[in-house]
Structures are given as C-alpha cells and as structure tokens.
Amino acid sequence: MLVKLLIANRGEISCRIIRTAKRMGIHTVAVYSDADANALHVQMADEAVHIGPAPSRDSYLQAQKIIEVARKVGADMIHPGYGFLSENAEFARLCEDNQIVFVGPPVPAIDAMGSKSAAKKIMEAAGVPLVPGYHGDDQSPALLKQQADAMGYPVLLKAAAGGGGKGMRQVHHEKEFEQALAAAKREAMASFGDEQMLVEKYLTQPRHVEIQVFCDMHGNGVYLFERDCSVQRRHQKVIEEAPAPGMTEDLRKQMGEAALKAASAIGYVGAGTVEFLLDTDGSFYFMEMNTRLQVEHPVTEMITGQDLVEWQIRVASGEDLPLKQDELKINGHAFEARVYAEDPDNEFLPATGTLSFLQPPDESEHVRVDTGVRQGDKVSVYYDPMIAKLIVWDEDRPKALRRLAKALSEYRIMGVTTNIGFLYNLANTKAFKQANLDTGFIDKHQSEIFLKNEADIAGLLPLAALYLVLTQDKQHQQSGPSQQDPHSPWQCMNAWRANVDHVQHLDIQIHDEVYQVHVRQLTAGQQRRYRISAEGFNVECQGEIRGDNFTVILDGHRQNVVIGSDELGNGNELGCSLYTQSSALHFRQKLPDLGLLDHDQHAGGFTAPMNGTVVNHAVEPGEMVEKGQVLVIMEAMKMEHSLKAPKAGKVLEFFYQPGELVDGGAELLSFEAEE
Structure with missing residues (x-):
C-alpha cells in the first residue's frame, strides 16, 4: 500500500479524499491556488503546495506543474477527484510516465470515453442500447442541422468531449438551431477546448438513471446499483437519490449488466459511472460513461455502507475488489441535495460573496454534510459555486425525504444568495413526493417550486x-429607551x-x-x-x-x-x-426610500449580474434590436449567461470587449429605447 497521496483537486472532494486517506493511514498532500491559500482542504492535509494563480487554467489544470509537485514531495499516487484533470488522458499518461499511480482508469479507457461520439461507436459495437442520433466527424453546421431536421425536433446538442451539462442545448424548433449550436460550441470550447458536437433525439419524458460500476486489475467487476439524477437545472443535477424509485429487480439487473458490458468493452479499472436515459416504457439508452468518481457518489455509499474512495485507492494499489456482486446489498434510501451559491429566481445565476455565517444541520448516522468551505470563506468567481452536498439516509424513501426537508430547513447561510429555499420547495412538491420524475421536472412544476401561485403567496x-x-x-x-417607560406611546x-x-x-x-x-x-x-x-x-x-x-x-x-x-x-x-x-x-x-438612493444611477444602462468574462457581443453598436434579443453574453463559473433587451431599441456602445473580465454591477453597454 502507498504511503503518500497527492490530491490534484480542491473543495469538498479534496476534503472527502483526505478524510478517507487519513483513516487508512495515508499521508496526504494538497495543492492550492492563490484563491485557496486558506481553504479547508489545505488546512486538513498533512502538506500543501502552492501551484499558481486563482484561474483554474493557471493552477489546477496545470498538469505538468502538478506532476512536478508530486515528484518533489515524493507522492506515490495522485487522486484527481472529479472535474479538472480527472478525465484527462494526457494527465493520466504523465502520471504513468513518471511512475506515479493515477487513481482512475487506464489511459486507453479515458481516451475511449473522452469523445462522446467515439464512445457511442464503441457501445454500439458492444451491444449497449443507444439513443438515435448523429455522432459523426463531419461538423459543418449545415450537416448538423440537416441531421436534426431529419430526426425531428426536439433534439439535444451535446459537446462530444463534454460533461456536467457544459456545451449542451435543447433545441425545440428549427429556427432556434443555429443560435443554440453557436452557444453550445462556445461553451464546449471554453470548458473542454473542443467544439465537436453530437446531435441526439431528445426524449420528452426520460429519467436520468446512472449505474455505479467498479472494476479491478484482475478482471473482476461489480455494479453498486443505481442513482436517479433526473431532477436537473441547466442539465446539471440538483437532487439525486438511490435507489431509483420504482426500479424493479429485473430492470436493475438489466441496466447493471449493460453498464458492466460498457466497462468491459474499454478495459475499465476503478470507479466509473454509466449514465442511461430510462424511458416511460422501461427501455433504456446509453448516454455516456464518466471515467471518474461522481459528485453524487455519497448516496451510493449510504445505501451500500461502502467507502468508494477507499475502494478507489485499494483498486489503484492493485488489490482485488473488496466485495463480489452477490455480497452487495441495498439498505434503505438516500438523497443528496447540492447547496449552491446561486439565485434560483434569476435563472440560477451564480452568486459570489463571503460566507459571513455558516451553520449546517447536525451530522449523524442519518445526515451527512460534505463541504470544502467554512464560515468566513469566500465564494469566488473562479470555481464552481457549490457550497456543500447535503446527504440524508433513512429506512425508506418517505422517511428519507422528511429528513431531507428538515435538514434543509436547519441549514443557515448568510452572506451569499443560496438555493436552499428552492431545494426545500422542490422536495416538498406533491410530484416529487410521489416520485413522478423526469428530466423536465423543474420546468413542469415551477409554479409550485417557485411559489408563483397567488393563492400560495396569499x-x-x-x-x-x-x-x-x-x-x-x-x-x-x-x-x-423603551424600558424607561414601556407604556409610553412615544416608545x-x-x-x-x-x-x-x-x-x-x-x-x-x-x-x-x-x-x-x-x-x-x-x-x-x-x-x-x-x-x-x-x-x-x-x-x-x-x-x-x-x-x-x-x-x-x-x-x-x-x-x-x-x-x-x-x-x-x-x-x-x-x-x-x-x-x-x-x-x-x-x-x-x-423599506421607505428617504432620498439616500440615486435613482438615476445606471439609468438606461445594463449592469453585469455577476463577476465574469464577456464572451461575445451578439449585436453591433448602432444596430436596432427587438425586445428579448440577446445583446451580450457573459461567462462565469463555467456557465454562459445572456443579457437581453428589455424592449425594442438601439445599442449605442459596449464598454467591455470579448475576453475582458468584468466586476458584478459594472455597466456593460449603453442602450437607447425606442420611442
């Protein structure tokens, strides 16, 4: 067994890995950027090494620099967590070249699944069911649109090298295709350095069900059952649960064996997740395979009683899988809610700020909080705005759901806008309680989740x-003062x-x-x-x-x-x-305005809703625009945000050019409304 582990990540997953490694008696080394100098994972690790400025491209994505740190401190093994370099074949190859164990699958397996289009071809050859779609190399916009037209709308555009909802767009009508394709390509290039796209038929009522697989170096493989991740916003998961509601033993076995077939087809080793779309008739289709640990892995741990990070380390060290398939059992039900610094009432716009007060619910055998922040920490523009993962477990789904609602109501955060109220309302909807789930759940039930019914508000x-x-x-x-004469009307x-x-x-x-x-x-x-x-x-x-x-x-x-x-x-x-x-x-x-506010401030202007980068000007200065037309596109925390015209008019001038950083609240452009 190794003696020193370097964690090439940050935030809650780094803290999670450090806790498991220390329990196993392993010495831990963290890396950190300028923004994370005082971060929780830095304080928890036995050692910590600075690797660069705050932007991830200059620090956490610097593969060669991380290898140099590992060699300097004498690390036997590198755990990449999830995100950043976790699915980067070149980084895994660098580890191999430097005789450092990479906690993840072999390089060929990462390569095979790194391209969604190549992965589809491999899965098709292996007999894994696929969603109808175009996965070809010809990426001309005209051909992509022709394929979409032939499939029939709605279709889904997906970045071939993507994941986490980045570079993904639903297209419901032919006239939306070109704009959606351009946006998906921009986001894919910014996130993955690759703008190749897939076009797939968009199923209207699918569930997103994924299978956790584990394989060792000795040809053994198991599936640790399934997770339902259907409740999503912007194609990113919000609340996950395990096991999937309504799953029969027969369907579970079919999906589990299909997932192992997918893993076997690429010679997989370690923890992986095979994601499927489950249709209303019980048919299921391969979407993608994530060659890493998933953010939602804790719900699988809660129902199986296994530590998946420990499994990863043991398998990477050459050990056999800890358990065989017939030794794995499901116990109870678990939920995970992702607590984000974001504004659900404003299209889930990421929020930044200082966590001036932070009090999570008490942890117990029923409640677990995975986090990488403490009171006083800052949520910055440089990284994902997730504050914590709230995980609950109980004997069955109704009991676990009540625990989730109670724990959310006890979560105290001040200093930034969060999605806690949104999560609480979502978990309390009638449809969620009845497990009527599909990937369009939030849109279908937004009046209930966002309290838009006047009767509810009244x-x-x-x-x-x-x-x-x-x-x-x-x-x-x-x-x-009132204590001097509490009955005085003047008090x-x-x-x-x-x-x-x-x-x-x-x-x-x-x-x-x-x-x-x-x-x-x-x-x-x-x-x-x-x-x-x-x-x-x-x-x-x-x-x-x-x-x-x-x-x-x-x-x-x-x-x-x-x-x-x-x-x-x-x-x-x-x-x-x-x-x-x-x-x-x-x-x-x-409160009443006593004349202290400047009502003319930013009059006629458009301000940046958050710290971020200007990506694109959608119109030219002097161009007449219609109400609702996109004027400028910003990117923050890995997501694009479009600012639209509130009425017909003309853009007079842009104050920031594409590529420039902008502070939240800064005026972006001048606009003249049509008389």
Whole structure:
C-alpha cells in the first residue's frame, strides 16, 4: 500500500479524499491556488503546495506543474477527484510516465470515453442500447442541422468531449438551431477546448438513471446499483437519490449488466459511472460513461455502507475488489441535495460573496454534510459555486425525504444568495413526493417550486408580515429607551397615532412582485393579537419567536415555522426565509426610500449580474434590436449567461470587449429605447 497521496483537486472532494486517506493511514498532500491559500482542504492535509494563480487554467489544470509537485514531495499516487484533470488522458499518461499511480482508469479507457461520439461507436459495437442520433466527424453546421431536421425536433446538442451539462442545448424548433449550436460550441470550447458536437433525439419524458460500476486489475467487476439524477437545472443535477424509485429487480439487473458490458468493452479499472436515459416504457439508452468518481457518489455509499474512495485507492494499489456482486446489498434510501451559491429566481445565476455565517444541520448516522468551505470563506468567481452536498439516509424513501426537508430547513447561510429555499420547495412538491420524475421536472412544476401561485403567496404573506412586526418589536424592546417607560406611546413601534387606528403598512417583496400588507394591532400586552390584510386575505393572528422557532396562530390555526437566516439587503431592504411544513418563503421588506438612493444611477444602462468574462457581443453598436434579443453574453463559473433587451431599441456602445473580465454591477453597454 502507498504511503503518500497527492490530491490534484480542491473543495469538498479534496476534503472527502483526505478524510478517507487519513483513516487508512495515508499521508496526504494538497495543492492550492492563490484563491485557496486558506481553504479547508489545505488546512486538513498533512502538506500543501502552492501551484499558481486563482484561474483554474493557471493552477489546477496545470498538469505538468502538478506532476512536478508530486515528484518533489515524493507522492506515490495522485487522486484527481472529479472535474479538472480527472478525465484527462494526457494527465493520466504523465502520471504513468513518471511512475506515479493515477487513481482512475487506464489511459486507453479515458481516451475511449473522452469523445462522446467515439464512445457511442464503441457501445454500439458492444451491444449497449443507444439513443438515435448523429455522432459523426463531419461538423459543418449545415450537416448538423440537416441531421436534426431529419430526426425531428426536439433534439439535444451535446459537446462530444463534454460533461456536467457544459456545451449542451435543447433545441425545440428549427429556427432556434443555429443560435443554440453557436452557444453550445462556445461553451464546449471554453470548458473542454473542443467544439465537436453530437446531435441526439431528445426524449420528452426520460429519467436520468446512472449505474455505479467498479472494476479491478484482475478482471473482476461489480455494479453498486443505481442513482436517479433526473431532477436537473441547466442539465446539471440538483437532487439525486438511490435507489431509483420504482426500479424493479429485473430492470436493475438489466441496466447493471449493460453498464458492466460498457466497462468491459474499454478495459475499465476503478470507479466509473454509466449514465442511461430510462424511458416511460422501461427501455433504456446509453448516454455516456464518466471515467471518474461522481459528485453524487455519497448516496451510493449510504445505501451500500461502502467507502468508494477507499475502494478507489485499494483498486489503484492493485488489490482485488473488496466485495463480489452477490455480497452487495441495498439498505434503505438516500438523497443528496447540492447547496449552491446561486439565485434560483434569476435563472440560477451564480452568486459570489463571503460566507459571513455558516451553520449546517447536525451530522449523524442519518445526515451527512460534505463541504470544502467554512464560515468566513469566500465564494469566488473562479470555481464552481457549490457550497456543500447535503446527504440524508433513512429506512425508506418517505422517511428519507422528511429528513431531507428538515435538514434543509436547519441549514443557515448568510452572506451569499443560496438555493436552499428552492431545494426545500422542490422536495416538498406533491410530484416529487410521489416520485413522478423526469428530466423536465423543474420546468413542469415551477409554479409550485417557485411559489408563483397567488393563492400560495396569499397563504404565506401573513406569516412574513407577522414575523416582521414581532421582530421589529423585539428589537425595540432590547434597544433600551423603551424600558424607561414601556407604556409610553412615544416608545411604541406599532404605528401609534393619536385618535387614529394603529395600522402599519409593509411593502413585502416575493420574487419581483411587491405586495402591500396592512397590520392593525388589536390588543396590547404580552400576547398581542393583530389583523393582517391585503388583497386576497384578511386574517387575525398572534405569534411568538424563540430562537429559530416561530409559533403562529392564524385564524385559530396553530403552526410551527422555522426561521431561516436573516439577510441584509442593499440599504433599503431586509430579507428572511421562513420554512413551513410544505414550503419555504424567501421575502424582503422594502423599506421607505428617504432620498439616500440615486435613482438615476445606471439609468438606461445594463449592469453585469455577476463577476465574469464577456464572451461575445451578439449585436453591433448602432444596430436596432427587438425586445428579448440577446445583446451580450457573459461567462462565469463555467456557465454562459445572456443579457437581453428589455424592449425594442438601439445599442449605442459596449464598454467591455470579448475576453475582458468584468466586476458584478459594472455597466456593460449603453442602450437607447425606442420611442
């Protein structure tokens, strides 16, 4: 067994590998960029070596530099984690040339699966079922479109060298094809240095089900069952679970054996994931094989009781697989939710900032948190914005799902916008509870997930208003002056006016909509009652706040609400999240503008929604554009974002050129609206 392991990665996967390696008695060496000098994985490792500036192309993707570090510290083995160099055949070849063990498959296997088009041909020859599509070498836009037209829409464009949803676009109509192809090629080139594309028939209601396989150097192979990864946004997984709901033993065996057939066809060794599309009739089709450990591997670990990182290290060291197929069993059910710094209400735009407060739920045999950050760390523009993976386990799916919802409601993060409320609402939808899953799940159920139904909002607004009133009153009582004469009307915070009803008017923003809510105090004393009204509701209520618990009685209906992290706004708003049994409500109180804000700031301009790089100008200065037309394309955290015209008009000037870095909030262009 080796004595020193270098981890050529960062974030939560590096921390995960270090924990397992230390338990096995292995000395660990981390690498880090300028941005990660004080990162958690650096602090956890026995040694850490600086490898370059923050951009990954200058640090974590510098294969030769990482090899030099490994030789300098005397590392026996390199674990690439996932992402970065994990599926890079040239890096694996460098390890081999320098007599360093690479924790991953042989170079020919990476080469075989590195091109999606080549992989399809290999799988077809091996008898693995494929989705109808074009995987050829002729990449002329005219031919690709001709193939799409012949297949019939919708089709899916996929980067041949891709993964993780990068370089992928759905095309629903012929007129969208050219623009979608150009965007997919740009994103593929930026992410993988290769713009070759596949065109496949897009199944309208498929599930994304993947099989975890493991093979050793002695010809042994097993499958560790399946994961359902159907719930996705931008073709990236959001919540994964194992085992897949509704999976029969016969279908599991068919898919598992097909996955092993795929692994055998390329002489695979180590951990790999064979991804399939599972159609409504039970037929399944090979999508791709990831020649690495997957982000969602913890759910497989939870239901099998196995440490897959330990399996990787043992197999790479030449050992036999720890277990045979008939020794592997499924125990219970597990979910993984990816907690991101992003804004689900703004097309999942990545968010940056400092994690000023970070309190995950308590870990136990039922709850696990895999993370690479701590309170005070920064979420930067240079890397993926994932904060943590929240993994839960229980005896069956309903119990595990309740654990997931509870753990999400207990997650406290301040300083950046996160997707926790979105995850909570998604997990509580009726369709998700009933496991009615497919890859279009979020689009189909967005009104429920994003609380877009007015009836739902009307039911939650009184909770928000009561919380604001009680919080305001509590803060005032603790501030000191009111204690001199607590009964003085001049110390009241309940909108007291002489000879006039005590009515407060609150402006509460949910998504982009601002609701005016009226709060009238009905009684005084410790258990004050209020009447809260707005268009759509009129309720009598009272409540009490103790720590993170908010007890509310609305028209005689008592319920317990969990208070999420308060968030400071931009000077004229305050925000908070409330978790009821069925949904999460994130809202902001819009405070009165006392003339301190500059309303003319950025008037007529377009500001960058995040730190990033300008990729392309979609129009020329002076060109007339229509409402909704793309004007400029930015890239941040490996994803493209299009800024569109809010109305018809003319672009006067661009202030940044393609390739230039831009700070969030910077004005990108000047625009003149059509009269």
